[in-house]
Amino acid sequence: MDPRKNPFNPGAGIPPTAFVGRADVLEVAEIAFDRTREGLFARDMLLLGLRGVGKTVLLNKLHALAKSKELETIKFEVPDTSGDNLARLLVPAANTVLRRLDRMAAAEETLHRAGALLRNFAAIFKVKYEGFTFGASTPEIGADTGDLVADLPEILLALAAAAQRRKTGVVLFLDEVQYLSKAELSALTHACHEVAQTAAPFLFIGAGLPQLAALSGEAKSYAERLFSYMDVRALDHTATARALREAAKTQKADFTSEATDLIFERTKGYPYFVQTWGKFAWDEAAASPIDAETVGKADLDALAHLDQSFFRVRFDRSSDYAKTYLRALAELGPGPHASGKVAEVLGTKSSQVAAVRAGLIDAGMIFSPAHGQTQFTVPLFDDFMRRAMPELKPYTPSRRKS
Numbered sequence: 001m002d003p004r005k006n007p008f009n010p011g012a013g014i015p016p017t018a019f020v021g022r023a024d025v026l027e028v029a030e031i032a033f034d035r036t037r038e039g040l041f042a043r044d045m046l047l048l049g050l051r052g053v054g055k056t057v058l059l060n061k062l063h064a065l066a067k068s069k070e071l072e073t074i075k076f077e078v079p080d081t082s083g084d085n086l087a088r089l090l091v092p093a094a095n096t097v098l099r100r101l102d103r104m105a106a107a108e109e110t111l112h113r114a115g116a117l118l119r120n121f122a123a124i125f126k127v128k129y130e131g132f133t134f135g136a137s138t139p140e141i142g143a144d145t146g147d148l149v150a151d152l153p154e155i156l157l158a159l160a161a162a163a164q165r166r167k168t169g170v171v172l173f174l175d176e177v178q179y180l181s182k183a184e185l186s187a188l189t190h191a192c193h194e195v196a197q198t199a200a201p202f203l204f205i206g207a208g209l210p211q212l213a214a215l216s217g218e219a220k221s222y223a224e225r226l227f228s229y230m231d232v233r234a235l236d237h238t239a240t241a242r243a244l245r246e247a248a249k250t251q252k253a254d255f256t257s258e259a260t261d262l263i264f265e266r267t268k269g270y271p272y273f274v275q276t277w278g279k280f281a282w283d284e285a286a287a288s289p290i291d292a293e294t295v296g297k298a299d300l301d302a303l304a305h306l307d308q309s310f311f312r313v314r315f316d317r318s319s320d321y322a323k324t325y326l327r328a329l330a331e332l333g334p335g336p337h338a339s340g341k342v343a344e345v346l347g348t349k350s351s352q353v354a355a356v357r358a359g360l361i362d363a364g365m366i367f368s369p370a371h372g373q374t375q376f377t378v379p380l381f382d383d384f385m386r387r388a389m390p391e392l393k394p395y396t397p398s399r400r401k402s
Ligand SMILES: Nc1ncnc2c1ncn2[C@@H]1O[C@H](COP(=O)(O)OP(=O)(O)O)[C@@H](O)[C@H]1O
Pocket: 009, 010, 011, 012, 013, 014, 015, 016, 017, 018, 019, 020, 021, 022, 049, 050, 051, 052, 053, 054, 055, 056, 057, 058, 243, 271, 272, 273, 275
């Protein structure tokens, strides 16, 4: 059918034509927004799920909802470059909020203070700050210890206080939270904890890979009390059919139920894959309704597209050694699998592959859903690995030539 009218959009963060499911998260967030505005306690949220499952799209929905409720919002994505980015990203975003608040009414005490704090904070973290001109640099005011754990709560509290005077609140949205450094993550957790103990109208909503839930030790019990973890999962059978049929109907087309069944079987309901199959089935189809035979014919194109756009980029970034590890993990199926088992497939011991495993976790390729367990962060990545590297090679430690 006409590709100009194709309503399917596989792509990171691209809003789907038919957004389905997620009613539970939307409801929890809506209540949290209303409570925040009223200065009532609301639990900060962490949306966790595999790549391509729809976290970014959901976070954007929540962002739009918060704005429609006239809350002030800050939103950014943590880049996957190593290093400390939180202060650098937070300052301009917080500055925008202050400017907006300033426009709402004449500047006064809370706003002055927030502006001065932000200036100090920017200076100490060496972030360029073209901020407010009012409120001269005020060393005694704070947010300038250079220790994020001490300074971050001050900034967030000051922002919230300024917002409260304007009868609103602040919601901080962060995507790809797993890329925060350890120090940033603990500073953020600490700041959320500090702010939660006041009546400040502030809410944090983060999204990231599931490894975030596996913080260890003290940080874990702390974070568990603080955040409400929300699993973002694949769509079920009914939601998958709706995502396909409702999108098609915007162009006066439809799928047969055999066709949506087959797409569910192929994609396991992962939104990125559902969009991909929807797109290629649409292009393949001669007429509506799109039937199972057409879906079958689109399989090869859909897979080739996924390999190129979704799997290959991650695969290509890995070293040969890392690829060998990934291939061994794939041999065991979708997982999770005991790390010892993976080493066994490689013909070696866990300790021998601990470093490569840690590197792959940092890179966001795999995660540890529970102690000693390993799983891909990308759904169906095991299938891809077997396509990309048909042969399973044992691990051979590199030896120095003597
Ligand atoms: N609730 C949903 N209903 C239908 N399609 C969705 C939904 N959520 C995400 N998608 C689609 O799935 C793809 C991946 O979404 P994205 O939010 O980028 O995932 P993630 O951030 O988890 O990697 C996009 O093409 C998007 O249009």
